[in-house]
Amino acid sequence: MQASRIQQRRNYALAALLFFIYQPVQAHFQLLYTAETTPTRGVATDWFMLFTHPAHGGPHMDMAAPEKFYLVSQRGDAAEPQVQDLLEYVEPLEFSSEQGITQAYSASLPRSVTRSLGDYVFVLQPAPYFESTEDKYIQQFTRTMVNVGGVPGNWAEPMGLPAEILPLNKPYANWQGGVFRGVVLADGGPVPNAEIEIEYLNHDPNLENMTLGEQAKVELPQDSFGTQTIYANAAGEFTIGLPRAGWWGICALAIGADTEHEGKELSQDGVLWLQVKDLQ
Template sequence: MTHPRTLLQGLVAAMLIGMTGAAQAHFQMLYVKDTALARGEPLEFAVVFTHPFAGGPTMVMETPRAFSHTSAHGGEKIDLRQYLRPVQWQSRENRATAYRASIPREVVRPLGDHIFVLEPEPYLETEEDVYIQQFTKLVVNVGGVPGNWAEPQGLPVEIQPLSKPYANWTGGVFRAVVLADGKPVPFAEVEVEYLNHAVEIDNNTFGQHADVTAPQASFNATSTYADAQGIITIGLPRAGWWGIAALDIGTTKTHKGKPLSQDAVLWVQARDMK
């Protein structure tokens, strides 16, 4: 029989591990300065695997497996890997390999929605001996013309928006449905994290100043669950960028003989009413 003290120590240890995980949530960033554009213009992407609320540490990225673009006009998927270039990204704690991508104006010239998708190489989290692969989406709109922002992209895992990801007022809510192989995932675990440091993209670094001070570590990345239909509703209490990640929802569970967590990530932008 397990001694009560041993059981209590085990529970405390599990709680501490959980709090550490929440405080150090991994997020694949797919960042541009703005997602609601008046007209088509060149886009500069920062592709960084990091902890956005804390501004680091940043994890080393290998060459992404895929980086693509789909527009509302024609729906043809365009391979953007030729525009990726490795950089050394300076976080508040370390420097690690990330990527930049300079997308020419011709790609985003048409009015309407432009969906960007990143499929990274799985990352080995050595502390947990598990691989993490985060399929990440970002939607850019040109000219306010609605388009295909709500259409699934046929990914193994993804977050399908039910609200426009680029047109959100501060204080509103954002709704989406979590999908795996195109089907809703009931009660999926979801983490939400605020990009809490300026992205100095020309210098490949995060700003040192934190916009928000968390009262306690569990506020760094907040958690919720999808409902029985796989739908999530997320509050957006502050202007800026919010990362939403549905965790370990893929049907592929191993990579190179180790456990694999396939996560779906979507970035949304909120703006103040002025």
């Protein structure tokens, strides 16, 4: 009896210690950023790929090398979407911040890639990243959609990725104050009750020197507001509000079929980024 009480007290002490040394859990987000997702005509695009915590502006993680970077496009009146491999354009980037140097990646795509009118779905698949504090791997299948010239295309087509957020609104044409709807898919099938995290990109990327703005755009009243958590419904669908212009990241957690990588737990997440415009 006495021994178990001592043991119990030790457990409390340990729990309290862990509480204080363990950082609040914030959402890892694979950023796939370009300055403008709705250009009026075909332009060259620069891409910034950073594994970070967008609402808090860090900490940043060393990204595993991209396994795939490609686009699926439906240009003009083409009947079938076309795939273009873009891995050859990806360059390692030593991202510099207060934290020091973090491994990130960038890509400069020539105008020829997005020359025609229509939709371009950019997909980034990094290799699994090992998160030592959680003793598991994380792999985020990340999509950012670009539309050139307002001609709609394949934005609503599922791609059958291991983890994917299928938009039910045009993802590149959202006003501040609107709502965004989507469906969480794994291998093309809906994921009922999927756990979803949402974060605002609170520090604007600067593509000239590949840094993040030092000043947060929004002051978080408390940690809970950094990562918002919702659950999809029984059909895998969800709706979120878009209360501010800028970039919003949506991440469906651990929905992929592969749950193990090199003997450790693997979380295959689906990420979608939205660039929301101010309704002035």
